[in-house]
Amino acid sequence: MDMGTSGMDRGTSRADTGTTAAGRTPNRVLEALRRSRGWGRPRLAKEMHLFCQARQWPSPGEENIRKQIYRLESGQVRNPDAFYRRLYCQFFERSAHDLFGGINQTPDSAAFTLTSHKFIPAFVGAEAAASLAKNCSRAVDQWTDCHEVPVDDMEADGVCTLYVWPHGTVVYHLVEDLTPKSIAEIAVWRRTSYPRHIGGVTQNLEEITGGTLADPPYVLSSYWVRDLPLDGLNRETALRLLCIPRVLTSDGAEIPSLAHAELIEQALMRDGFDHPEIVDFGMRGISFGFASWSGVVYHPTAPGRALAENDLIACELSAQAAWSYCNYIRSEVERGRDPEVPEKYGWRFLRGVRSRLTTERPQETSQHRSMREAIIETSGLSRHLGQAVEILKEAGQ
The missing domain is CATH 1.10.260 (434 Repressor (Amino-terminal Domain))
Structure with a gap:
């Protein structure tokens, strides 16, 4: 150096x-x-x-x-x-x-380094979840009660943990450290890796549960950006692009072109980028934070005062577990059936989950509140929970 x-x-x-x-x-x-x-x-x-x-x-x-x-x-x-x-x-x-003390310091690193967190939820049902939990340990420091176990056979260059919630949702949490050369590289990697992860999770779950998933899993990404060799408006533009990277690969090609994605990135970096879906939850001088339907990006510029990485992970895990459960309930209604759930995980249970995820805690900081509200708002989870509560009420559950 x-x-x-x-x-x-x-x-x-x-x-x-x-x-x-x-x-x-x-x-x-x-x-x-x-x-x-x-x-x-x-x-x-x-x-x-x-x-x-x-x-x-x-x-x-x-x-x-x-x-x-x-x-x-x-x-x-x-x-x-x-x-x-x-x-x-x-x-x-x-x-x-x-x-x-400056709030617009020139970056100290010439490298772009980040940690990718992929959350891959699926609904397996309370009975299968109870069976899975027998081989897990109780997870600590989570917003809602769940169990966890390492997963070794996922095809990825990272660490994978399986989280199991008693109401029937599981979430695979895949962590991968990356040193990309551009946002375009992340966008292409994300687009091509999602189908592989969805297929791997589906196969893994059907093997260990012995059943077929009612709905396919999906993937939600969060990026914890450690070093970004940009400053000023370029840094903010790059983080906004990382929050909705699909804008760089929306050419319809099955395998997106990195060269084409880089051209789009260069144009947007030059002209600036914003999107109505993006909610800003950063704090000036401390962090940049952006959430959208596509994912979440966080870049601490004053790590000692910013959110911790585990804060973001815990929020996303509980939010995606609740979203997946609500999605199962919605899917059953759209199939013309009343959802069947154990009584203790009925509408009163979901009402409690909604309160936990949408209501301020006594010791919650303004940064935690902004993060939680941004993630809940952009995921549509509050509306999703309200609809699920009403469905289960109507079904007498």
Whole structure:
């Protein structure tokens, strides 16, 4: 990794500098971090120099680092260049937002890295779910009661967990770490992998339950974006595209063209992209968050203050489990039949699920509430739950 040129004073290169001493605001965060270790500026400069050497980064040298430490702590430089920003962030294990306070920091990474979460729900019925749960352990930190077990035979480059709810819904949660070169690459990969996952889940469930699924599974994707080498409007546009990636592959081809998808991406990145389906649930200076019918995207820019990845996963798991159950009830009605469900999972049960997913919790933060409301709204789950409650009431269940 090219961290700079050895022996050069990189103190003010492309940095945001103060113009007068009177207008400077000292960075008390950086000063406090240094003092918490009992170090003066020369000692911190030496440790940072050794830090660079240990990672085989070209170091500017102790003296140049010491000068920059003074400039940053005194407020002479408010926002350092990429070298010192990365050095400070990795040395103190803090985000640029935590250390320098800016809400539009230039990305620290040149790589695009993310974690793909695919949720693949299916309804198997309460009896089959009870049988499956015998081989599972109780899941922890979930919004609604369920069990979980690892799945080893899914054809994917990731980790898969099967979640089982007692009312008869199961959700396969497939986690895959990706380093794509473009949003178009994700869009094509998503389009081509969905049929394979749906087929794999259908076969797996029919083998372990010994029955045929009433309705085929579907796939809902969420993307936890760790690094995105874009800033400003380009970053937001890229995340919005990732929220509805089908706009890049809507050419009708059975196997979408990556080259064509990249052309569309380039045009939309140039002209900007928005969509009426997208609901923004990010928090300025802390995160970008977007939800749509197609999926959910979250990019924490201040990880220490943003939502945790498990928060998003727990919300999606319970939301998709409820959606799949409601979808079974709707499908039975459209087949001309009354849905048959155990009494304890009838309309009163669904009324409780609706309350859990749509009502604020006493200790819920504004970020959690915004995430939950965006996911519920874009999935149509609130309406779906209300309809299912009325159907089961009419059927005496």
